[in-house]
Amino acid sequence: MNVATDNAITTDEADHIETRRARGTILLVEDDRSIRRYLEVILQRAGYKVVVASDGLEAMKAVMVPGAIDAVVTDAIMPHLNGYELCRFLRRHPKLKSLPVILLSGLERADASHEPEDRADVYLTKPVRPEELTGCLARLLHKAV
DSSP, rough: OOOOOOOOOOHHHHHHHHHHHHTOOEEEEEEEHHHHHHHHHHHHHTTOOOEEESHHHHHHHHHHHHOOOEOOOOOOOSSSOOOOOHHHHHHHHTTTTTTEEEEEESSTTTTTTGGGGOOOOOOESOOHHHHHHHHHHHHHHHHHH
């Protein structure tokens, strides 16, 4: 007699858990607490692990842990170290230069005044739609593999 217990995980559930685990770890950099929490929930619901930072300096510390971050989603305008400066740091660091970066901005053409080699992979205008953000992340992470 085959009896299932309440604690047993079905094959479908195990596949779902593995898929969620495989999505990756995203560094979310946003100084506005309510926007940061909104974006964090979007990313978590899409199956990503999220590490948060409130400015570029905190983000720099977080990305220095080897292999801890798979992609960065950052606000453009923040105190201490803004998103453009963070992106420049990442692009010029030998071990971090290929890290996918999405820059969020309230401006239409956020990248116009920056050197091509220092630019983010994707620029999204705020307010960002959840499916736009998660779709961009999925494409960038798939391309990075």
